[in-house]
Amino acid sequence: MPIAIGLEGSANKLGVGIIHQPTPFTPSVNNPTPPPSPPSKSSHASPPARILANLRHTYVSPPGSGFLPKDTAQHHRRWVVRLVKQAMKQAGVTVEDVDCICFTKGPGMGAPLQSVAVAARMLSLLWDKELVGVNHCVGHIEMGREITGAQNPVVLYVSGGNTQIIAYSAQRYRIFGEALDIAIGNCLDRFARTLRISNDPAPGYNIEQLAKRGRHLLDLPYAVKGMDVSFSGILASVDVLAGQLGSLRADSGDVVTPEDLCFSLQETVFAMLVEITERAMAHVGAAQVLIVGGVGCNERLQHMMAVMAAERGGSVFATDERFCIDNGIMIAHAGLLAWRMGFRTELEGSTCTQRFRTDEVLINWRD
Amino acid sequence: MPSSSSPCSQLTAPTHALPAPFDSASCTLITQGAEALLYRTSFLSHSSTSSSSAGNCALKHRPSKPYRHAVLDKRLTRARILAEARVLVRCRREGVPVPAVLGLDWEEGWVALEWVEGVTVRRGVDEFVDKGRGEEGEEGLEDRKKEREATLRDLMIRIGRAVGRLHAIDVVHGDLTTSNLMLRPPSSSSGVVRQSGSTSPDASVPITTLAGDIVLIDFGLAAQNALDEDKAVDLYVLERAFGSTHPYAEKFLDSMLAGYGDSYKGARVVLRRLEDVRMRGRKKSMLG
Known part of the structure; x- marks a missing residue:
């Protein structure tokens, strides 16, 4: 019974997770030689994975500021030993039980x-x-599939650093569309800084709460090009509007509030995301959508996606904050899938990289 | 919806009601994309009563999207219908081969276009090549093969010229695939009316010739005031479309570019820019 520990720290969350994937599974036809454990996990045949521990500690920067690499790295260094110890204790496993370290x-x-x-x-x-080095995006996708049971969905991956429309084809997660400049979460985070909204628990969450009280939709640019999107111009525009708060009036004559701006921003950027998702679904003929990444927690986005999918006779799969937001368990899960196929990362090659495309990873545990 | 013999029977029945003055009895669903539904119907004519013709009009309906805010939905539908119609009207005026705009209503979200007879280049090329394969082993093989290649080259030159005429007026299509290029038979006003549209699967008559005019369709992603860069990307998209859907026709791409290069004054500059665009390959490396 393979057990993996996963360490995640690509942004301001430090996550440590311990997962157990039950052993009995159907052997893969394509991959006959994976040492040392039995081969392959045929996507739906295997019993569900068990989450033994899933801990997270978030570095929260003061309102009006973002998290800087240096401070965030320091935060991770300070907390990682404590979190690993705590996770091992909570999982009730010993060092001997662990098969691999995923990062x-x-x-x-x-x-x-x-x-x-x-x-x-x-x-x-x-x-x-x-050691097993894991692609962060693949971690999100595999964890989303595991938790929701979605078989072969179009994946919308939306977070502070990534905005991608992904579909699986021939052992790769192929990127059909993506943000051409800044990520959706970065756009929301930076607008939260403009309004000096709290970053606790997350800037996007606080924008979502404000948006619920917004009433006026203001005109913002709408930037969709095929299956790609762009957010920087929208951010610049809404920043300008934020600078005029107090004197700005809606068409009805009412004074525009910060809540209206959050509402307008969300309605515009989420409509763009749903539009490109629908285009990708039509393109590949898929009926399922899986939303992963921190922005995927947003209930307004989930609702809009559900309305779109229902119109197409499809369905939406989303997870809650334990799995949407960066976590260690997804790294453990995706890493263990690769490990069971014989993938290893040598100590000399255990580097990390800021640029690592989702479609670079061979997904040989899927048919 | 339509009768069982119509191409629509392959598609799921649309859930969207047709905007007035159209109704489901007179419209046949041709294809359903993410954005719009395309019907064949009659517009300002009586041919709907005739059994020989399915109508003179391609109706493109952009139904409202309930997932987005009603104000944003209206704004986007209006902007897209108007943008597409304006590009088509301009192309028409400048002599670029595109369907004419017959009418539109941005409130209801529809635009009525002239129906283009013929088949898509995608289907035309596929069937032409399939037929060629079927002849392999027959006598006079080499001559016929040469003849077929010459026919394909000629088609590629005409495609290049058609795209060139579009780019000459600084318009880019935005989604140049072989499904968005129609091959209109030389005298389509007379003669047999053939079912058209990229999704029409009823191959009643096999394609034996690639003669005809190239007509560009589906300007939903088109833009005016295009720069050389945009035009080069337009060509790059078309190259890639040929590469992925017609790998056997890929070796004739140089003919397409040759036809393009002679078609207007700035074409050479765009072709040089295309080399840069190709070098870029995947456009960007992902940011963390």
Whole structure:
């Protein structure tokens, strides 16, 4: 019964997770030689994975500011040992039970990634366990599939650093569309800074709460190009409007509030995301959508997606904050899937990288 | 919805009511994309009563999207219908081969276009090549093969010229695939009316010739005032479309570019820019 520990720290969350994937599964036809454990997990045949521990500690920066790489890396270094100890205790496993150490290889912020990679290397040497470097995006996708049971969905991956429309084809997660400049979460985070909204628990969450009280939809640019999107111009426009708060009036004559701006921003950028998702679904002929990444927690986005999917006779799968927001368990899960197929990361190659595309990873555990 | 013999029977029945003055009895669903539904119908004519013709009009309906805010939905539908119609009207005026705009209503979200007879280049090329494969092993093989290649090259030159005429007036299509290029038979006003549209699967008559005019359709992603960069990307998209859907026709792409290069004054500059665009390949490396 393979057990993996996963370390995630590509942004301001430090996550440690311990997962157990039950052993009986159907052997894969395509991959006959994976040492040392039995081969493959045929996507739906295997019993569900068990989450033994899933801990997270978030670095929260003061209102009006974002998290800087240096401070975030320091936060991760300060907390990683404590979190690993706590996770092991909570999971009730010993060092001997653990089969491999999984860590985020990228993409993400350089300094925080490095801090966590150093921690993973240390554990690997200390415990004499094999390392598995994991693509952060693949971690999100695999965890989303595991939790929701979605078989072959179009995946919308939306977070502070990533905005991608993804579909699986021939052992790759192929990117059909993406943000051409800043990520959706970055757009929301930076607008929260403009309004000096609290970053606790997350800037996007606080924008969502304000947006619920917004009543006027203001005109913002709408930037969809095929299956790609762009957010920087929208952010610049809404920033300008924020600078005019107090004197700005809606068409009805009412004074525009910060709540109206949050509402307008969300309605505009989420409509763009749903539009490109629908286009990708039509393109590949899929009926399922899976939303992953921190912005995927947003209930307004989930609702809009559900309305669109229902119109197409499809359905939406989303997870809650335990799995949507960056976490260690998804790294453990995706890493263990690869490990069971024989994938290893040597100590010399256990580097990390800020740029690591989703479609670079061979997904040989799927048919 | 439509009768069981119509192409629509392959598609799921649309849930969207047709905007007035159209109704489901007179419209046949041709294809359903993410954005719009395309019907064939009659507009300002009586041919709907005739059994020989399914109508003179391609009706493109953009139903409202209930997932987005009603104000935003109206704004986007209006902007997109108007943008597409304006591009088509301008192309028509400048002599670029595109369907004429017959009418539109941005409140209701529809635009009525002239129906283009013929088949898509996608289907035309596929069937032409399939037929060629079927002849392999027959006598005079080499001559016929050469003849077929010459026919394909000629088609590619005409495609290049058609795109060139579009780019000459600084318009880019935005989604140049072989499904968005129609092959209109030389005298389509007379003769047999063939079912058209990219999704029409009833191959009643096999394609034996690639003669005809190239007509560009579906300007939903088109833009005016295009720069050389945009035009080069337009060509790059078309190259990639040929590569993925017609790998056997890929070796004739140089003919397409040759036809393009001679078609207007700035074409050479765009072709040089295309080399840069190709070098870029995947456009960006992902940011963390």
